[in-house]
Amino acid sequence: MSQAETAPALAEGVDVPTPSVRSTALLARSLRLWRTRIGVLFTLILVLIALLGPLMAPHASDKFIAKPFSSGSASGTVFGTDYLGYDVLSRFLYGGRGILVTALVSTVIGVVLGVVIGLVAAYARNALDDVLMRLMDVIMAFPQIMLALVAVSLVGAKNSVIVLAIALTTAPRVARVARGAAQPVVERDFIGATEAMGLSRVRILFGELLPNILGPMMVEATLRLTYSIAVIAALAFLGLAANPDAANWGIMIQKNQVALASEPWGALLPILAIALLTMGTGLIGDGIARTAAGIDRERGDA
Amino acid sequence: MKWLRGGGIAGFIVRRLLLGLLVLFLVSVIVFVSTQLLGDPARAILGRDATPDRLAALQKQLNLDSSKVGQYFHWLGGLLHGDLGTSLASSQPVTSVLGSRIANSAVLVVLAAVVSVPVSIAIGSYAALRREKSFDTVTSNLMLLLAALPEFVVAVLLVILLSTNVFHLLPAISPVPPGTHAWQYPDELVMPVATLVIAVAPYVSRIMRASMIEVLESDYVEMARLKGLPERTVLIRHALPNAIGPVFQVIAINLAYLAGGVVVIESVFNYPGIGLGLVDAVTNHDIPVVQALAMLIAAVYVVLNLLADVATILVTPRLRTRL
Amino acid sequence: GGGSAPAPSGATGAAGSPKKGGNFRLGVTGGGSKDMMDGQNIVTKPDQARLVTAFETLLEFDDDYQLQTTGLAESVHADNPTQYTIKLRDGITFQNGKPLTADDVIYSLQRIGTQANGLTGFAATATMDIKNLKKVDKLTVQLPLLSPDSTIPQTLASYTFGMVPVGYKAFKGDPSTQIGTGAYKLKSFTPGQESVHERYDGYWRDSWFDSVTITDFSDSTAQINALKGGQIDAMTDLPANQVNAIKSSGVEALISQTGGWIPICMAIDMAPFNDPKVRQAMRLIVDRQQILDQIGSGYGQIANDLYSPFDEGYDKDLPQRQQDIAQAKSLLKSAGKEGLTVDLHTTNGASGMVELASVFASQAKAAGVNITVKNDPNYYGDAYLKLAFSVDFWGTRGYLNQVQQGSLPNSPYNETHWPPKSGEGSNFGDLYQQALRETDTNKRIEIQHEMQKAEYDIGGYIIPYFNSLIDGHSTKVAGLKPSKGTLNLAGFGHGFRTIWFS
Amino acid sequence: MSIDQLPDSESETTGRRAAVTVRDLQIATNSGVEVVHGISFEIAPGEVLGVVGESGSGKTTVGLSLLGHARRGLKIAGGTILLGDQDIRAMNDAQLRRLRGSLVSYVPQDPASSLNPALRIGIQLREVLEAHGQTDSKANAARIAEMMREVALPDDPAYLKRYPHQLSGGQQQRVGLAMAFANRPRLIILDEPTTGLDVTTQSTVLATVRELAQIHEVAALYVTHDLAVVAAVATRVAVMYAGRIVELGPADKLFESSGHPYTRRLVGAIPRLSGGRSLVGIPGHAPSPGMRPPGCPFAPRCRLRIDECEAAVPDMLELAPDHSSRCIRALEVVEYQQDEYGDPVDLAPPEVETPVLTLENVVGYYGSTEVLHSINMTLEKGEVLAVVGESGSGKTTTARSIAGLHHDWTGTIKLGDSELAKSARSRSTDIRRQIQYIFQNPYGSLNPRKTIGESVGQPLSVFKIASGKKAETMVGEMLEQVSLSAGYARRYPDQCSGGERQRVAIARALISKPSVLICDEITSALDVSVQAAIVELLGELQRELGLSMVFVTHNLPLVRSIAQKVAVLADGNIVEYGETASILADPQQEYTRHLISDTPSLETATGDVPPAAAPTDGAHQA
Numbered sequence A: 001m002s003q004a005e006t007a008p009a010l011a012e013g014v015d016v017p018t019p020s021v022r023s024t025a026l027l028a029r030s031l032r033l034w035r036t037r038i039g040v041l042f043t044l045i046l047v048l049i050a051l052l053g054p055l056m057a058p059h060a061s062d063k064f065i066a067k068p069f070s071s072g073s074a075s076g077t078v079f080g081t082d083y084l085g086y087d088v089l090s091r092f093l094y095g096g097r098g099i100l101v102t103a104l105v106s107t108v109i110g111v112v113l114g115v116v117i118g119l120v121a122a123y124a125r126n127a128l129d130d131v132l133m134r135l136m137d138v139i140m141a142f143p144q145i146m147l148a149l150v151a152v153s154l155v156g157a158k159n160s161v162i163v164l165a166i167a168l169t170t171a172p173r174v175a176r177v178a179r180g181a182a183q184p185v186v187e188r189d190f191i192g193a194t195e196a197m198g199l200s201r202v203r204i205l206f207g208e209l210l211p212n213i214l215g216p217m218m219v220e221a222t223l224r225l226t227y228s229i230a231v232i233a234a235l236a237f238l239g240l241a242a243n244p245d246a247a248n249w250g251i252m253i254q255k256n257q258v259a260l261a262s263e264p265w266g267a268l269l270p271i272l273a274i275a276l277l278t279m280g281t282g283l284i285g286d287g288i289a290r291t292a293a294g295i296d297r298e299r300g301d302a
Numbered sequence B: 001m002k003w004l005r006g007g008g009i010a011g012f013i014v015r016r017l018l019l020g021l022l023v024l025f026l027v028s029v030i031v032f033v034s035t036q037l038l039g040d041p042a043r044a045i046l047g048r049d050a051t052p053d054r055l056a057a058l059q060k061q062l063n064l065d066s067s068k069v070g071q072y073f074h075w076l077g078g079l080l081h082g083d084l085g086t087s088l089a090s091s092q093p094v095t096s097v098l099g100s101r102i103a104n105s106a107v108l109v110v111l112a113a114v115v116s117v118p119v120s121i122a123i124g125s126y127a128a129l130r131r132e133k134s135f136d137t138v139t140s141n142l143m144l145l146l147a148a149l150p151e152f153v154v155a156v157l158l159v160i161l162l163s164t165n166v167f168h169l170l171p172a173i174s175p176v177p178p179g180t181h182a183w184q185y186p187d188e189l190v191m192p193v194a195t196l197v198i199a200v201a202p203y204v205s206r207i208m209r210a211s212m213i214e215v216l217e218s219d220y221v222e223m224a225r226l227k228g229l230p231e232r233t234v235l236i237r238h239a240l241p242n243a244i245g246p247v248f249q250v251i252a253i254n255l256a257y258l259a260g261g262v263v264v265i266e267s268v269f270n271y272p273g274i275g276l277g278l279v280d281a282v283t284n285h286d287i288p289v290v291q292a293l294a295m296l297i298a299a300v301y302v303v304l305n306l307l308a309d310v311a312t313i314l315v316t317p318r319l320r321t322r323l
Numbered sequence C: 001g002g003g004s005a006p007a008p009s010g011a012t013g014a015a016g017s018p019k020k021g022g023n024f025r026l027g028v029t030g031g032g033s034k035d036m037m038d039g040q041n042i043v044t045k046p047d048q049a050r051l052v053t054a055f056e057t058l059l060e061f062d063d064d065y066q067l068q069t070t071g072l073a074e075s076v077h078a079d080n081p082t083q084y085t086i087k088l089r090d091g092i093t094f095q096n097g098k099p100l101t102a103d104d105v106i107y108s109l110q111r112i113g114t115q116a117n118g119l120t121g122f123a124a125t126a127t128m129d130i131k132n133l134k135k136v137d138k139l140t141v142q143l144p145l146l147s148p149d150s151t152i153p154q155t156l157a158s159y160t161f162g163m164v165p166v167g168y169k170a171f172k173g174d175p176s177t178q179i180g181t182g183a184y185k186l187k188s189f190t191p192g193q194e195s196v197h198e199r200y201d202g203y204w205r206d207s208w209f210d211s212v213t214i215t216d217f218s219d220s221t222a223q224i225n226a227l228k229g230g231q232i233d234a235m236t237d238l239p240a241n242q243v244n245a246i247k248s249s250g251v252e253a254l255i256s257q258t259g260g261w262i263p264i265c266m267a268i269d270m271a272p273f274n275d276p277k278v279r280q281a282m283r284l285i286v287d288r289q290q291i292l293d294q295i296g297s298g299y300g301q302i303a304n305d306l307y308s309p310f311d312e313g314y315d316k317d318l319p320q321r322q323q324d325i326a327q328a329k330s331l332l333k334s335a336g337k338e339g340l341t342v343d344l345h346t347t348n349g350a351s352g353m354v355e356l357a358s359v360f361a362s363q364a365k366a367a368g369v370n371i372t373v374k375n376d377p378n379y380y381g382d383a384y385l386k387l388a389f390s391v392d393f394w395g396t397r398g399y400l401n402q403v404q405q406g407s408l409p410n411s412p413y414n415e416t417h418w419p420p421k422s423g424e425g426s427n428f429g430d431l432y433q434q435a436l437r438e439t440d441t442n443k444r445i446e447i448q449h450e451m452q453k454a455e456y457d458i459g460g461y462i463i464p465y466f467n468s469l470i471d472g473h474s475t476k477v478a479g480l481k482p483s484k485g486t487l488n489l490a491g492f493g494h495g496f497r498t499i500w501f502s
Numbered sequence D: 001m002s003i004d005q006l007p008d009s010e011s012e013t014t015g016r017r018a019a020v021t022v023r024d025l026q027i028a029t030n031s032g033v034e035v036v037h038g039i040s041f042e043i044a045p046g047e048v049l050g051v052v053g054e055s056g057s058g059k060t061t062v063g064l065s066l067l068g069h070a071r072r073g074l075k076i077a078g079g080t081i082l083l084g085d086q087d088i089r090a091m092n093d094a095q096l097r098r099l100r101g102s103l104v105s106y107v108p109q110d111p112a113s114s115l116n117p118a119l120r121i122g123i124q125l126r127e128v129l130e131a132h133g134q135t136d137s138k139a140n141a142a143r144i145a146e147m148m149r150e151v152a153l154p155d156d157p158a159y160l161k162r163y164p165h166q167l168s169g170g171q172q173q174r175v176g177l178a179m180a181f182a183n184r185p186r187l188i189i190l191d192e193p194t195t196g197l198d199v200t201t202q203s204t205v206l207a208t209v210r211e212l213a214q215i216h217e218v219a220a221l222y223v224t225h226d227l228a229v230v231a232a233v234a235t236r237v238a239v240m241y242a243g244r245i246v247e248l249g250p251a252d253k254l255f256e257s258s259g260h261p262y263t264r265r266l267v268g269a270i271p272r273l274s275g276g277r278s279l280v281g282i283p284g285h286a287p288s289p290g291m292r293p294p295g296c297p298f299a300p301r302c303r304l305r306i307d308e309c310e311a312a313v314p315d316m317l318e319l320a321p322d323h324s325s326r327c328i329r330a331l332e333v334v335e336y337q338q339d340e341y342g343d344p345v346d347l348a349p350p351e352v353e354t355p356v357l358t359l360e361n362v363v364g365y366y367g368s369t370e371v372l373h374s375i376n377m378t379l380e381k382g383e384v385l386a387v388v389g390e391s392g393s394g395k396t397t398t399a400r401s402i403a404g405l406h407h408d409w410t411g412t413i414k415l416g417d418s419e420l421a422k423s424a425r426s427r428s429t430d431i432r433r434q435i436q437y438i439f440q441n442p443y444g445s446l447n448p449r450k451t452i453g454e455s456v457g458q459p460l461s462v463f464k465i466a467s468g469k470k471a472e473t474m475v476g477e478m479l480e481q482v483s484l485s486a487g488y489a490r491r492y493p494d495q496c497s498g499g500e501r502q503r504v505a506i507a508r509a510l511i512s513k514p515s516v517l518i519c520d521e522i523t524s525a526l527d528v529s530v531q532a533a534i535v536e537l538l539g540e541l542q543r544e545l546g547l548s549m550v551f552v553t554h555n556l557p558l559v560r561s562i563a564q565k566v567a568v569l570a571d572g573n574i575v576e577y578g579e580t581a582s583i584l585a586d587p588q589q590e591y592t593r594h595l596i597s598d599t600p601s602l603e604t605a606t607g608d609v610p611p612a613a614a615p616t617d618g619a620h621q622a
C-alpha cells in the first residue's frame, strides 16, 4: 500500500548502483547462487557434448562394430555396442544434437508464440482476452505427450511435426504464465503513461510489457525446455522418432533399454545425459526464480 | 447473506460449467476435424486386404458416404446420449471397449493423487518452514532430480530394482485381467503408482514450497506470531489455508496430465489404461475410440480445472464473497 | 507319412515324462484392439496363438516343415491332377461334443473360398472348385480343382485352414461360439488384453495344461520383465540381442530357424528400378552377414535373394551373392544412376523391418547411394504396393504357394510388380502354371529352378537373410523344440498340446 | 479536534513508573551491520510516545523490538528492554509468546495485509484471547463485543463473521486496534496505523487510539512519518534519523522550538493549512545502514553544519528536563529564527483569463456505474487548479478522463478550442504532447526495465521532437531542471529514491513542453520532506514555464501552497469550486469543513487553528 516504506535504493546504498531488475542482470545475479552455477555447468557440459560430440566420437555413428549388446571388453570399445552393434560411445556422442536442436527449436517457437498470445490477452483486458484464453484452454485440455503422440502417429514422425506439435502444446502453457505475469504490469502506471503518449500497441507490448516479464518467462522457458526434452524423449521411447534408427538419445533409450540389466550403458548414458540436461535447465530456472523472488522481495512489490 | 453466498458459488459453478461446455464443444470440433486426418478408416481397417469391393462395402457400412457436417452432428448427438459409437478395430461398442480401461486409469490416478498430494504438500510446507536448511536443500534438490528423470526411466529403474534384477519383491507388470478390478492387485499397483507419484510430487511440492514461503513472509503470519499464537496455530490455521490456494491449480493440471499422459508408464507396466488404449486406437485408425478418448481426456481436464477453481474459491474468501 | 501318434516323444527327454496340470501363461506382442478370434483368419500375432488353441487343420507340417497326416485328415489323396479326396479321421469331436464330419470340411473350405468373408486363406483357394465340393460319405470329401495344383496339400496344412463346424462365425463377444476340434476351448477373450482357454476333455489327442492364458503386451521389455519375474511362462519374439542376456535369469530361449524373410522390394516397373542394372547394383550393395549380425544378432541364415528355403525345389546351387561395392558402382554408372538418391519406405510391421531399412541405407552409402528411410505409420493403409522401394515381411511357405501370393500379376501382395511384361522373365507366369500342373517332382523342381534363376538375376527382391523365430520361456516349460514352421514357439507348442510344466 | 482533547501534557511521566524502558538498544543485520543504534526512551502508562522519521530510519525495527521480535535478517544486538521489570531480551520463546498479544501488542502498518484474508475477523479476534488462556467462549464473546464497541465497530455476530476484505481500510485498522487492546496490554505499538487511510478515517482512528490509551492506562508507541499526525496523537515525540533518536521531547515543544536541525526542517516541510507558504524540502537523503558517516548522520544535509559535526556522533544533549537533542549546536538551534519555514507565496490568479482546458458536463462511468456526475471546470492559462476530495470521490477518474486514459465518459473536454477525443490514441500527436500526466505512484509510473534516460527521452521520439545526440542533450538538460544531474540518465528506476523517481516523472512530462500538466496525488506516496521538495520544484517550474496544471490531492494544506483555484469533489460531484484561499478560509459546504477539520495539521495540534477550520461539530466522535 504505501510504497514509501520500501525506498529500495536506500536500503542498498544509493552510491553503489545495483541494477537488479534487468534480465541480463537477473541472469548475472542468479549466477551468484550455487544452484544456478551447477545448472549452467551441467547444461554447458551437455550442450558441449551434443555439439562437439561428433568430432570426438571414436567411430562413425553407423559403423558396425560387433554383435549387438557386446560388452566393452568383447568389442574393444569403452561402453560396448548397442542394439544394432554400433559403438555406444559414438552413438551417444552423435546423439545429442538432434534432440537438443529439436527441443530448442520447438521450445523457442512455443515460448515466443505463448508470450505473444499471453501479452496480447493481458493487454487486451476484454473479450479478446477471454477468447484467447479459452482457445488456450482447448489446446491445454490435451496432455502435451498425447497431442504430440496423436499428431506424430497421424502424420508420421517427421521432425517438423514433432517440432510443431511441441510448439503448439507449449504455447498455451506459456501464454497462461505470460498473461499472469503481465496482468499486474499492465495495471501499472507506466503503461498508462505510454498510452497517454500514444505509443503504438505493438511497441507497448514488446517495448514496455515484455521486458518486465522476462524474469518469469526465463524461468518458464527453462521449464518448458525441460518438458520438451522429456516429450521428445518419450516419443522416441514409444518408437516415434523421425529417423527410427538414427543416433539420438531418445531412440538409444528406447532401443537399448531392454539391455538395461545386462549391458546398461547404451540406455544409461543417454538417460544420464537427459537427466543432467533437464536438471541443469531446471536448476537455472530455479536459480533465476529464486533470484527474481529475492529481488522482488527487496523491491517490495512482490 | 448465507443463502446469497451459497447461490454465488452455485452461480459460479454454473458459469464455469457453461464455459467448460463451451471448451468441450470447441474440443469436439477440433477432435472431429483432426480425426478426419486419420484417413479413410475403411482403408485403414482393411490394410493389406483393401480390395476395392471390400473397401466400398465397408465404407457403406461405416456410413462414410454422408457429408462431413452430417457425420459431425451425428457423432456429437451420439456423444450427448452417451453413445460413443462402435470401435472399428474390435467391432464392439466403444463404451465396452473403454470401460475397464477408464476404470483402471481412474484407479491409478486416484491412488497416485491420494499418495502424492498430501506427501508433496507436507514436503513443500516443511521445506518452506526450514528454508535454506538441510531438509529444504536435500528435498528441493531431490525433487529437481526426480523431475529431471523422464518418467519411463523411473519406471524402468523401479522394475530393475524391485522386481527383476536386484530384489524380487514386486510383480514386474500389472496387466489387470479383464473382468477384474485393478484394486484387486495391490502389489501390482505399487510400482505404477510410485512412478506416478514420483512424476507428480516434484511439481506440487515445489509450488507448495514457493507458495508457503510467500505466505510465511506475509504480514498476517508475522502478525499472528506477534499476537502470541502458538506456532502450530500459526501454521495450520493461518499459513496453510492461504498457501494451498495456488497449489490446487497445479494439482489439477498434474492430475489431468496423469489421466491422459501416462502412456509410457502403462507401456512399461503393460497396464491396460486409456493411454495404451489411445496408442492402440491411433495405430489402428480406430476413429471412434480416438474421438471418445480425446473427449474424455479433455473433459477430465475441464472438470479438474473446475474443481481446482472451486477449491481455490473455497479457501479464498475474498474470491468467494465477490461472487 | 508319419504315424498318427501325437508325439511329445520327440521332446527333450531331460524334462521327464509329461504331466497334467497348470495354467500356461503366454505373453504375445503385436496385438491390440484389432485382435480377433476366427478359426480361419488372423490379423495380429496373438490371433495366431489363439487360433491354434481351438482349431486344427486337415494336414500338418512337422518341425522340419514336411507335410504329415497327423491332422484331422487320415489322408489327402490326389485322384488326378484336378481332384483330391480327403478322408477324415474317425472319432474326432468338436468342443461341443459334435463329431467332425464331411459337412464341416465342406463348410470350412467354402467359408474360406468366399471372397466376401475376407479370410486370410482366400487367395490360396483360387484353384479350388469350391462350389463343387462333394460329400462322399460322413468322413470323405471330394475336392475338385479348376486347374491342376500340386500345392493343395500344403495349402490344407496352413494354419489358417482350420476346420470349423457348420454355421461357424468369428468371435463377436460370445466365447461359446468358438468351437473347434482343438485342445482348448475359449473361456473369455478381451481383444487387446487377454484370453483364457480351458482344456477340452474330449480332445482326441493328449494335452497337459488345465488352461492357457494369452496376454497381449505392447512392448517386449515389459514382456521380458514379466517372464523374468515369473508372471508369464513364455513369450513370443524375444529380441535376438537379448538371447544371451536372459539366459542368466532362469529363462530360456527357443531358437527356430524358419523360412521367414524380410525383403527389400524394388518395383521393377518404377524408376529407378525399371533398369535391371540398378536392381542388380542394389543387391550387390548388401553385406548379408553383417545385416544378419546386426539385426538378428547372428540368429538366422544368410539368404540369396530367393525365398522358400525349405522347399524341395529351392535352388541351392545358385552362387551365394556377396557384397561387391565396386561392381555395384560400375553398374550404377553404366545405368547413369551414379549418386542415386531414393526413399526407402518401411513401417513397424514386423520386428526388423525398420532396422533393415536403416542398416541397408548405411551400407548403401559406400556405393554412393543416398537412401532416406521413411517410417510411415500408414504404410499398409495407403501406400502399400504402390511404392518403388519398400520393405515388407513374409513367413515360411512353399515356393509355389509363395509365388502365388506375391510374384504373379494377380497375386494379392505383389510388391515388386514381378514378372516383367516382356523380355527376360516374362514367361514366369507360364512356368508357374506348368509347375502347378507338373506331378513329377523332379520336373517340377527343374521348372522352379528356372523361375528362381529369373528372380535371382533380374527380380525385384533383395533378401538378405532368413530370420529365426526366437521365443523365451521359463525353464519349467518342457516339450519345446525348434521348428521350421511359421508360428512362434514351435507352432505355439503345436496347439499347446505338446508342452507341459515339468 | 481541539487542544483540550489532547492528553494533558503537563501531567508528566516522572512521578509514575515507566511501563516500558528501553536502554541503549542496538539492532543489526545478521551480517553485523547496525541498523538501529543506541536507542533509549521510556513510556509511562497512558502516555503516547510518537516516533517520527523518514522512511528507513528504523521506526518499525524499534517498534517490533519491544515485542522481542526482529524481522528476518535482523537481530537485537544489544541493550535492554524492560517491560515493567521484566527483561524482554532474557525471555525464551515460550515466554515471549505469552508476552505478545497480552502484555505487549502490536498494530501493524498495513491492516489490509496484516489480517488473514482467509479467516473471519471474529475468529481472528477470538484467537488472541484463546492464545492467552481465556478459553471461556461466553466470556470471550462478551469481551469481543466490548472491544468492537470500544473501536466503534458493530458488535453483532454477523459483522464478526465478515472477512477482512469485506471491511473498509479504516474498519480493518480498527479491528487491528481491537485486537491489540483485547487482552488489556500494558504496552501497545502502533506502526503507522493510518498510512493509506483517507483523512476522515484517519482522524477517527487517531481519536480512538488516544482515547483507549488514556482510558486503559496503556503506554503506546505511535510510529509515523507524518509530523502532523504525531502532533494530533502523541504527548511526547522521538524523532529518528538514520537509526538514532535525534530528538526526544514533548510534542508541542518539538514543533515550537525544535532542538535539532532535522526536526526543524521536518516541521518546515509540513504544508500549512493556514499559510500559503512555499514548502521547503530537505535536499539529499538519509544514509542507509552500513553507509552511515562516523559523525552526525544529518551533517551532510544540515545548514548549520560545522566541522566538529563530522568528528563523532553527538551525544544526547538535555535542553530541558524532558527535552533532549542529539546535536552539538542544539542550544543554538532552539534560539534560531524560524527561517526554515518557506516564504509566504502569493498565488494570484492570472491576469488575463484564457481558458486552456474546459470540462463541460463530464459524466464518467465504470461500466454501468456512474462515478462522475456532471463535472464542470475550467483551467486558465498559467493557473493551478487543485482537485480535492475523499478517497473514491472521483478525482483520479476526472484526471484520467482529461488525459485520455479513461474512455468511458460523456460530455465535452476542450483543450483551448479543440474538443478532445475520448481515448488518447485517437487524439492528435500535438494534443497528446500538450497534455501530460504525472501519476501518483513513482514506483509504478516508470518502466523498471528502462533507464531514466530512456524513459525521459521517450516522448521526444514518440512526438518526433528530437532524436539521437540532440535528444540526449535535451534529456540531460531536463534532468538538470528537475534538480537531478544528467548522470541519472544512465540509472534505472530502482537505483533512485521515491523522490528522485517523481522528479524523473516530472521531467518526462515536461520534456515535450506541454501546456497542461495533470498531477494525480503525485506526493502522497512520499515522505513529508520529499513531498515538500517536489511541490517546491513543481511550483517553481510551473511559474517559470507558465504551465497550467490540474493538481489532484487529498491533502488540503498542500493545496494552499500551490493552487490558485480548488475544486472539491464529493461522490462524483463538485461541491465547491473557487479561489483556494477563500474556500479554505470560509468553506460553504459541510463536506469541505469536515475535510479541513479531519486533516491533521500542525495548526490543529499546536492550537494555531485557522478560524474557519475549527470543527463546528464532533466530526470524529468514535
Ligand SMILES: Nc1ncnc2c1ncn2[C@@H]1O[C@H](COP(=O)(O)OP(=O)(O)OP(=O)(O)O)[C@@H](O)[C@H]1O
Binding pocket: A004, A005, A006, A007, A010, A011, D029, D035, D053, D054, D055, D056, D057, D058, D059, D060, D061, D062, D071, D072, D073, D074, D225, D288, D289
Ligand atoms: N530484514 C531486514 N534486513 C536487513 N535490513 C533491514 C531489514 N528490515 C529493514 N532493514 C533496514 O533497516 C532500516 C530500518 O528499517 P525500518 O523498516 O525499521 O524503517 P522505518 O522507519 O519503519 O521505515 P518506513 O517508514 O518505510 O516504514 C532500513 O534502512 C532498512 O533498509
Ligand SMILES: Nc1ncnc2c1ncn2[C@@H]1O[C@H](COP(=O)(O)OP(=O)(O)OP(=O)(O)O)[C@@H](O)[C@H]1O
Binding pocket: D366, D371, D389, D390, D391, D392, D393, D394, D395, D396, D397, D398, D554
Ligand atoms: N476500475 C474501476 N472499476 C470500477 N469502479 C471503479 C474503478 N476505479 C474506480 N472506481 C470507482 O470510481 C469511483 C471514483 O474512483 P477514483 O479512483 O476516481 O477516486 P479518487 O478520488 O481518485 O480516490 P483515491 O483518493 O482513493 O484515489 C470510486 O467509487 C471507485 O470505487
Ligand SMILES: [Mg+2]
Binding pocket: A005, D059, D060, D061, D109, D191
Ligand atoms: Mg516501517
Ligand SMILES: [Mg+2]
Binding pocket: D395, D396, D397, D521
Ligand atoms: Mg485516485
